[in-house]
Amino acid sequence: MSTQTFAPVVTPALRLAGVSKVYGSGDGQVHALRNVSIELRRGTFTAVMGPSGSGKSTFLHCAAGLDQPTSGQVWLGDAELSKMKETQLTVLRRERIGFVFQAYNLLSSLTVLQNITLPLRLAGKRVDRGLLDQVVRSVGLADRMNRLPSELSGGQQQRVAIARALITRPDAVFADEPTGALDTRTARQVLELLRHVVTDMGQTVLMVTHDPVAASYADSVVFLADGQLAGEMRRPTPERIAAQMTHLGEPDLV
Numbered sequence: 001m002s003t004q005t006f007a008p009v010v011t012p013a014l015r016l017a018g019v020s021k022v023y024g025s026g027d028g029q030v031h032a033l034r035n036v037s038i039e040l041r042r043g044t045f046t047a048v049m050g051p052s053g054s055g056k057s058t059f060l061h062c063a064a065g066l067d068q069p070t071s072g073q074v075w076l077g078d079a080e081l082s083k084m085k086e087t088q089l090t091v092l093r094r095e096r097i098g099f100v101f102q103a104y105n106l107l108s109s110l111t112v113l114q115n116i117t118l119p120l121r122l123a124g125k126r127v128d129r130g131l132l133d134q135v136v137r138s139v140g141l142a143d144r145m146n147r148l149p150s151e152l153s154g155g156q157q158q159r160v161a162i163a164r165a166l167i168t169r170p171d172a173v174f175a176d177e178p179t180g181a182l183d184t185r186t187a188r189q190v191l192e193l194l195r196h197v198v199t200d201m202g203q204t205v206l207m208v209t210h211d212p213v214a215a216s217y218a219d220s221v222v223f224l225a226d227g228q229l230a231g232e233m234r235r236p237t238p239e240r241i242a243a244q245m246t247h248l249g250e251p252d253l254v
Contacts, residue, residue, distance in 0.1 A: 013040050014076055014204070019062055019071070047217075099174055115164055116164045139193060174206050205218075220233060
């Protein structure tokens with residue numbers, strides 16, 4: 001008698017289904033996203049690229065529950081964001097999403113430790129010391145936990161922001177131009193850290209960037225043009241990305 005085994009169904013970390021976003025009305029309407037559908041597997045690093053006005057920021061904002069789509073569905077794991085009220089989204093963003101922005105967004109009056117653990121304190125949750133130690137070691141800030149942001153370099157402040165994004169064990173980390181304010185060497189260190197949290201910690205990262213070198217750290221690059229998906233590139237290199245950016249929409253992506 002033979003028995004069949006079935007692989008468990010793994011819910012994507014993030015799924016957008018037919019998402020459109022329209023700003024304004026009448027003749028002033030702007031279609032920022034047009035019928036975008038995509039799934040991101042857990043434990044992957046995805047970069048989003050496109051020319052100015054292509055919809056990159058709107059894509060990230062809708063995917064992360066910072067903005068509601070005009071139509072379509074957004075799922076974070078098993079939660080449908082597009083049906084949630086703002087109060088529900090606020091809780092979800094705090095507890096299940098990590099954010100890393102170009103401007104760091106640290107609180108100047110709080111120490112590194114207090115900035116990292118702030119999402120847990122806002123949620124009324126206890127700090128998992130094991131996870132805190134792992135995150136702090138990963139970002140290389142163990143000897144700076146009592147410093148204030150003003151006492152840190154830009155790269156160190158971004159490391160604090162990444163640690164803060166990881167401390168809640170989020171379903172996904174959304175990074176919006178995380179290296180935009182950093183010099184080349186420091187940017188590389190931050191990108192290597194994001195690569196580490198995916199490869200070694202199993203985290204899911206979605207990063208919006210304009211930099212082909214930054215995007216090359218990802219597992220795949222998703223291209224947007226005029227609010228629509230214009231292809232995906234796996235095993236990206238800076239040269240292939242730059243070449244593709246010059247002729248978006250051609251069907252030769254691999």
